Amino acid sequence: MKEKDNIEELFERLNKDFDFESPEGNHEQRFLEKLNQSKGVVSLQKKKRNWLRPLSIAASVVLLCVLGLQFFTNQPTIKEQVVEISPEVTKTEFYFASLIEEQVEQLKNEKTPETARLVDDTLLQLNKLDGDYKKLEQELVNGGNSKIILNAMIINFQTRIDLLKEVLNNIEDIKNLKSYNDANFTI
Template sequence: MKNEKDSLDKLFSRLENQWDVQELNSDHQVDFMQKLNKKEPKKKYWFMTAIAASIVLMLGISIFYKNEKPQQFKFASKETKRTDSIFNILIDNELVKLKEKSSPENEQIINDALKQMKTFDADYQKIINELQKNGENKQIIYAMISNLQTRISFLQTVLKRIEDNEKLKNTSNEKTL
């Protein structure tokens, strides 16, 4: 035990000149207490978090609902752009109605309708490519409007068929009771 104490004494004697032995000023305790008692307002990270969440939400919406129509029609006239946007709004409304009618009984009809809509979309893309390549002329504009009208009438026909099936089902159920 004595050897350990001697070795510690030697260690401390070697480090004796290296110790920080500066005296604290007399107001040190007062300064310390003031800093301790001083209440700094808590940083409100919720504000920054809300801003960051808003930015992420906006980016997410812009990525998932990217509207490519204005880019496709940079070269088209205002009337063509307006016609396209009006028809596409109508088509989107009909698609929403179609998806609202989704049920196990209507699943096959809706899936077939969506496949047919993809075909119409592919045809429409060909028309747009032709419009880009050759510019606007009556035949291309007529083909574009015809495609858009066909899509709307097709969706309306599908919706009518679904409603007829629902009426038939309800009527047959009433007769069996």
């Protein structure tokens, strides 16, 4: 019994010196590798490499470079370049665009089952004309003959306005024809 008391006293005395922390991950694997190295045993297993960290660092560097280049090489938009070439374009574009937008809203409000096909086709044609206008802007920026291109841009706007006026007139005719037919068929 005396020995048990001595052991218990020893544990009580050394209680503060005990290590209660858990070992790190892969502790057993590292221990076996060190044991094998000390005995001269060569392991056939290859050590797994963790590529996630170097790849994430490389991706971060690339992202920072791209953002830096984009920040320092800020190219003006096509609209800004067109304004530099011909400042009058913005005034006329604003005038025509507001007029066209007004008529497009009126066209959308006039859409009924009888006129739906006509309205949808008109909106499609307007989108094509808008695409043509953007191509003209690009040609102007690329250094084409500015007088001819500016004239073509104005003609594009006028074509859109004429198209909208004609379609709105056709819709009005359809509505009048429908009301005339409805009046004739009532008993």
